[in-house]
Amino acid sequence: MKALQGVKGQLHWQEQPGEPLAAGQVRIKVAAAGLNRADLLQLAGHYPPPPGAPEALGLECSGIISEVGAGANWQVGERVCALLAGGGMASEVVVDAQHVLPVPEGLSLAEAAALPEVYATAWLNLYRLAALRPGEKVLLHAGASGVGSAAIQLCKAFGNPCWVSVGSAERLQHCQKLGARGGVLRSENLQDLRDFAPFDVILDPVGGAYAALNLQLLALDGRWVNIGLMGGREAQLDMALLLGKRIQLTGSTLRNRDEAFKAELMSELAREVWPLFARGQLTPQLEQVYPATEAEAAFAKLASNQVAGKLVLCLDDSLS
Known part of the structure; x- marks a missing residue:
């Protein structure tokens, strides 16, 4: 699989082996990943991922579930978005199934990638x-x-x-x-x-x-x-x-919270926040979607502080 790494302040797409899938996890074929200021800090060498988290950039993504571990309450083919400690800017990601939410009805995968974080x-x-x-x-x-x-x-x-x-x-x-x-x-x-x-x-x-x-x-x-x-x-x-x-x-920080804390938080979002998208009370504020080939331009835009809402990197536009 390909993953976007930050090496000495430079962005590089690198080939790396996929992660094994454990019980309670799902594998997501990534369609898009949201950009966050934490990605800029990690790129600059100031915010390394927590121990055990992927080195690739990306704290949130959307895509299609391609594999389900034992005990995970999801189905292959479901459209989802996920909160991550890292690794979202990659062709696939493995994540705790409890850190995954469905794509709200009526939203694209690009819009959904801008939601979890x-x-x-x-x-x-x-x-x-x-x-x-x-x-x-x-x-x-x-x-x-x-x-x-x-x-x-x-x-x-x-x-x-x-x-x-x-x-x-x-x-x-x-x-x-x-x-x-x-x-x-x-x-x-x-x-x-x-x-x-x-x-x-x-x-x-x-x-x-x-x-x-x-x-x-x-x-x-x-x-x-x-x-x-x-x-x-x-x-x-x-x-x-x-x-x-x-x-x-x-x-307050979120990235280094433990798995159980994040699972509880995502459960609250599913119960209290996600229904508001269907009612039209919440809408993704997606300013621009960049293709994977323009990752440097996307990071430069975020660093400019001239963004209203969110920027998203498209990893696979063939997914729907």
Whole structure:
């Protein structure tokens, strides 16, 4: 099989043997794989896969089940998408059957490849870790990103008014069309977020550069979930403000969670989130699909920070 590897900052398609199939696993013939910022970090050598995970890039994929291990509740030929610790950008992948979901009715395999990672991340951090309650207000930094676009739609579906910070007027418009109440451009004045504060929950992939502002914007008993370090790893915090507001600060990653945790999370998505696609309350925000031969262009586009929604790499357009 072929797999896309990141070697010293360069992308290479490499031939490698397929993985053996164990009980409780399925083999998926990959149609498409979603691109995520974690793939950029892995390519740059900053985010290696967890022990035992494939070295190939790709944290989510879609395709057709080609083999089913003992005890796995799937059938050969079913259209699925999967959450992965790595290896999605390959001609096939072996994954725990409990980390697999059906392609929502009416969606293409390319659209389905853009779902697992962002909706799992948004649901985990907003509704499990931050324990959002109906009516509570949310601030989403990088609101036009894949995770941000998913989070806006979830907030709208579950009754949580949300605001965003974004990089351009076009991306702010994108967020408002999805359901955001408003927001600010990071290139202008982030302090204008005070006009919409206080927020009960902040979902932040930026980190250091936004830390002090987050403390100011949060309400009493506010929850701040940090999921990335795009703005640096160090920050100076007013601990008296953290203490006085009883703020909960949570650092969160998904890739290195254990198999059982991911299985439970995917079960929640199947129950709480996936039905919303059929009702039209959630829609994939797929900006562009790249053929496998244009992987470098796809990664360059993602690195440009000029993306609203998701980018997908097509591995096999003959699958349907």
